[in-house]
């Protein structure tokens with residue numbers, strides 16, 4: 001079994017496996033990103049997907065395949081518009097959005113807690129992260145990267161419309177004129193239908 005790294009944008013590990021935390025040994029790895037926009041979490045491996053809520057993990061996604069179970073925790077958003085609960089997912093598809101649930105003391109700031117069980121025993125997820133991807137995984141990664149890039153362009157003002165992060169105002173460029181519209185309408189016009197109300201709350205100063 002090999003895993004895909006679950007974050008495809010610039011990110012960094014804030015707590016490694018086995019690190020000492022206030023409650024004891026860290027049972028997974030924590031990944032955060034400085035990017036201001038919603039960060040998609042990808043399925044690290046194929047498997048049966050389900051969503052849940054846990055007092056330490058907040059909203060979490062679970063992916064199970066014979067021999068392995070992955071937990072992706074502290075999510076802002078669990079599936080819904082991304083993937084159906086109780087469905088089978090392929091490695092690399094978006095299954096959640098990075099968040100900060102349930103909040104302190106279990107999650108201090110937006111990050112992903114990735115925890116893996118191999119035959120019921122907790123292991124370091126990085127043990128199984130692979131270097132190269134299959135053609136299917138590469139194709140999925142391209143689509144995800146294109147969607148993430150599109151969203152970045154909207155936030156940076158390089159697309160045919162933008163969201164001004166400092167004022168929270170959104171506009172479209174039509175006939176070379178700036179037209180101010182509700183954020184939701186701008187995103188729909190820019191073909192980012194996978195963004196929903198909850199995800200928009202991640203946009204700073206909205």
Ligand SMILES: [Zn+2]
Nearest residue numbers: 028029030113
């Ligand atoms: Zn953690």
